[in-house]
Amino acid sequence: MSLLSDPTRLAGLVTREVRTGSRDGVPTRIAVARRSYQTDPADLWDALTNPERIPRWFLPISGRLEVGGRYQLEGHANGVIERCDAPKALAATWEWDGKVSWMEVGLTPVNDGTQLELTHEVPFEPEMWGRFGPGAVGVGWDLTLAGLGSYLSSGEAVDPKEGQHVHRTPEGRVFIRASVTGWGEAAIADGDEPATAQTAADAAYSFYTTEPDSRPES
Template identity: 65%
Template sequence: MALLEDPIATARLMTREVRTGERDGVATRIAVARRTYRTDQADLWDALTDAERLPRWFLPVSGDLKVGGRYQFEGQAGGVVEECDAPRTLAVTWEFGGTVSWLRVNLLPADDGTTFELVHEAVVDPDMWAQFGPGAVGIGWDLALMGLGLHLDSGAAVDPAEGLRFPLTPEGLDFVRTAAAGWCDAAIADGDDPEAARASAQGSVTFYTVEPDGA
């Protein structure tokens, strides 16, 4: 059974922005994703921060979930909780594969629910950016936040196995291609060469939609 009836429309619920930044004199690239969910701030905050609820749409989490404490997502990133202002702002380091980036989530009241804003800043290897562009991190967040939307709409848990298979399905391919195009447009708006940005977008689509053995 498909996770989404209309994957293209769901992917278009997200607005995407790319910025160029700097930390301690080092250039960074910043991916910004925004989506409005049909729920209030308290419910969305709970879905993002409650250790019992996070696995229903993302991953099991452990650690000391307070400012200054370390957290760890099972099989994924960990880091330090740097700021927590419920139910508005959460900021953490995002440490994975020997790299450190910075993640900030802002929740803003909206007429039809709550706007979720994710700001992910990283020092990016130029060769990696040329190969995958912002879609390398952006599409991953698109997929995770799709799962958050499914959970918020139904109250049920998203099947992790089905979530992993999703990008390999026709519906998943439509979703990933639409998300990649959005990140490509955002990179071009930030000054990237259009031809190079489109090539990077195709690289990110391939990364998410081809099984590791190339099948």
């Protein structure tokens, strides 16, 4: 089964919200993504935290996976696990490219399964936010949630090569366009100027659909 066989529908499964916040007196912006999965909280929690299952929909993970321990996603972010309340909530730092942000996941039972709420809080950098908006982090999480959904519904691991090259496919581009549009609308709802949010969404789309060697420096 293709990861993004119905990209518009899949992008529409995510509810997006942007909040303005602060942490230790520093202004932040918070991207919130919610999606429901047709499985119980225990199974979803295990898929999110079991190091044998995580690579089936995301990336190989190593480290000391307990509160206070440091994790490492292969070729990607690392951080410290700050809180764990199984099977309800998890919080960790998200450290990448010399920058620290904060990620939380919460699970809530719903009628048809379990709702996952993911929040990613980043220090507010006016230039970066004005350039890419919440799509800078939101698109990646939308694609990750799609991979998780594909794995949970089929029981089959996501093909890593498909995930790496999804931006090259027509389906991937449709999904990414829908994702950046949704994040732009969420930013406007939080108070961003519409024209600025649209420009940032277009820039985020170009970033995610351009080959890494051709991307502008951020």
